[in-house]
Amino acid sequence: MNNKKSNKLLSLVKRKVGIAVAVSTLLCSVTGLVSTTHADETCMSPYMAKIVGQEDFVYIWTLGVEGLGDGQDKLVTVDVNPNSPKYGKVIETLSVGGRNEAHHSGLTDDRKYLWAGGLDTNKIFVFDVHTDPAKPTLNKVITDFVSASGGVVGPHTTYALPGRMMVTGLSNNADHGGRTAMVEYTNEGKFVATHWMPTDENLNGAKKSGKYADGYGYDLRALPRRNVMVTSSFTGWSNYMMDLGKMVKDPEAMKRFGNTVVIWDLHTRKPKKILDVPGAPLEVRCAWQPNHNWCLTTTALTSKIWLIYEDDKGEWQAKDVADIGDASKIPLPVDISLTSDDSGLWVNTFMDGKTRYFDLSDINAPKQTYEKQIDKQVNMASSSWDGKRVYYTSSLLANWDKKGDDNSQYFKSYVWNGKELDEKFSIDFNALKLGRAHQMRFGAYSLYSKKKPEMSEVKKVASIVE
């Protein structure tokens, strides 16, 4: 591979990134270069520009542990490019101060900044990941999330909309229960509006289609071509911050879980319909293909895959389509990852540490075709767009993670050949005294990065494309 070819590839990368690639994800069309060189988590906002080629870095939003290392939450950067001399190594850690219950993170639509929320302290840490993708810096901290939003607690999903970030909450400052809202910010961190989840007292125009309108929140995904936003429902501060064993034994606490999915008008931010999805529906993933008007979610407590779909009459509905493991053992399905062609779904089950692959050939009857134990516990899964690489981390919530020797904390990299997962490297976050590894997001030199790799490093981009 010569430099001239590398240069050309980079040029292609840049030219396609901002426009054509984004279009392909919006329209779900498949054209030449675009389809073969996409690489990013498949759970990202469709509004977001996508990295082309091999991702260079994975940013891991990590929870500090009292008494371990510096005890602080931190953003850990791992080099994941196989052609890099630092492949498989932690190349940067950035401590942010305090233990904030680091949880999820999301990139702005221009991929310049990574917003990372703290479910406990309600701070949102905004990292600059474009000036030097190998060395993120803390650009700003939003500390007034609760007061600005009118009482929303627990910033969870940070989801890119055009020029804006939509942040889902999990709780409120009145009772630390599950009633909550979505909070909209500009990319610059200016508060825009609070969109409360519909309750019986204030349905805000939504149709309560079943028995529940709990007002709970959790995750958020959009299907722009259907002008639809889909939200799920978890639980409030009191539960997600509580020791998991204590909570399961507390019958009152166990009643405080969400049982709803809400369909929103994406443009107006108005709730349209509340669907009954009992048992704490968590992650939402919407289909990428243009003829697939559906999203998937899994219920953490009842251990099922739920299909959220638009029927022939244009009505949004929900139905459970598959079981995940043995519900009586509370396997606790956590993160899911949908393949970019909508043909398969990775489902992680926290309690048994397994990742499970479901074949979605029949979306009405997903079938588990593969499973592998990643470790004693597993939470997040992040897949590359082409599905060839899957990364895993361990931590669910600080006080929900397993105790003692079962509390494995790690970042692991696998290659998926369509039949088996092959581990490439593993990083022990306990041994390195980093903390609890949680949300992963990808970074690369190729996209809006001010700093570019030296030409000697460029070969890695080219070789992957070859």
Added chain:
Amino acid sequence: MKVFSVGVILFGCFLAMFETSATSLENNSTSKTIETIPLAPGFGSLGYKMAAAGSYKLPPLGDAADGKILDEQGREDTLHNIYKGKYTLLSFIYSNCKDVNGCPLASFVFYKLKTLMKKDPELADKLRLASLSFDPEHDSPEVMRLYGANFKFAGDKGEWRFLTTPSLAALDPILQSYNQDIQREMSVNGEETGDISHILRVFLVDPKLKVRNIYSLGFLHPEVILADIKTLILEDDAYKISSNDEPDQDHLAPILSVPGDDKDGYETGSYTTRSKSITARRGAKADLLALAKNPPLGLPAVPEPETNPLTAEKIELGRRLFFDRRLSFNDTFSCAICHIPEQGFANNELAMAIGIEGRSHRRNSPTLYNVAYNTSLFHDGREETLEQQIWGPLLAHNEMSNPSVGYVINKIKKMPDYKGLFEKAFDGGGVNMRNLGRALADYQRTLVSADSSFDRWYFGKQEDALSKKAQRGFQIFSGKGRCSTCHTISDKHALFTDQKMHNTGIGYNEAMGIKPAKERVVLAPGVFVDVDTAIIDSVGEKKAADTGLYEITQNPDDRWKYKTPSLRNVNLTAPYMHNGSLQTLNDVVSFYNKGGVANDLLDPLITPLNLSDQEQSDLVTFLQALTGSNVDTLVSDAFDAPIGDLTNSDPNWAHGRSEY
């Protein structure tokens, strides 16, 4: 100029193609065109029904930045000047742009809007289109004018400006302000190709220079923009838009003293939610001083320490402090998070409390109703006065976890919203340990509640105030059930507590009892599983031991003794017992009917009661009749109190910046 002209002409070809494509899309959504040319949604029909104009809001997204520009004639102007008097759609383009879904899309959508202006005078009057080049080196005013000429067939109604900037130096701050990243393409030979990569964004700016929406590929569609413009016009016309913050007309009955997230009946498959709106959680300030000075029927005078008489100023300050989450180390916990007003100033949602960072507490949050009358505080009675008591939770590692008294005092001193309040409440005295305790104690002393159905029947002699069933329950309470032995009633008032410590066996059972092999766990309404206790324990920390009063006295005879709680408002304060292990009043009555849990130290007063089902039911009805008539007043007052959360006006400690 030759190159630029080619670009302009090329664009004209694109425009014709888009018109064709868009038409075919509109006429036949399954045409081959859509399969082969991945056109953005803006070129075709919308694909969904757009919400009616005026049915939603477009909150301002920030200020629209200014910048120096050149108009089509090369005259210097500013963006703010351009924005004057109308709503403006601003797109960043460059005339050489060849990407079908880039600048041409923006210009196509603008073209469609301009066409609409022919038939819509209001649109033509209120909306301005502006295309600003981010390629000033190529796009001179003359090139932009020629570029604009492509769109002459849209008609002459309305306004479409074609702008550029004097230089890259003038353009750069505009791009920065509008967060428009561009990258100039390089050829294999390292030469600029003339292509520019960028994320398509179109901005809707109002006449007050506020950005009201940002459109990208998925959003940029004439129908969407038209609805937005009409929405803003209606807003200008003072059109009343239904607010997300306003409750529906047919909202639930205004009873405040119930949990906002009522889970009663969750165990059954027929459960339906009755959730309340957080934004409707509003109340009115009450005269708490007057209430405490004249407590409701059934209560004696409120004890006032000589050193801390009740005053309106202290009560108000104490109320503010009580609801201030910044009083905890990490700004997440107020007193009210464990003593939630609408949950009986207790916590209906947890058996045992948790503190900051989710740290486990061994005991249930007790109600603060009528706490003024308690002669000892905490379940184990380890504290004597409210003035002293508050430092327990403020400093406990598993509650509010402040590192020291001084830390708390200094933190409050730096909060701008407390400026002068302590001085006003304490006659010039400032923030100190003593005054903080006094203020919080004063507020809590005002939470007196009585004048229940029972009070009106028993003390007020209103015969019909208490139902016959509850009256029968009272006979059980004070007779066969012997409840009033500990939950005492005097001739003129009733506190329903002997203020003493008793061993009921609840604590003993938790410490010494054999654990079941399986736990029944509710997963969803009406859905249960029996889970191996070993599985639950694998994700649970070991519960801290709890031996009750013994921990204070070190007397072995005091093991598992806990304070008798008042029963006033007991219907509002589930779950019950010091560890919240009994969920309902039925459970509690059943527990005592069985004689508690046998152990060597079981209080001799607790023996099997042999109550019939009917008698137990009557007893529960009586307990439910102990809810004070003023609870809604106290809850409403609490709703009126500000909840203290971090704001940008809080000093450095709040934002992780060192002061040292």
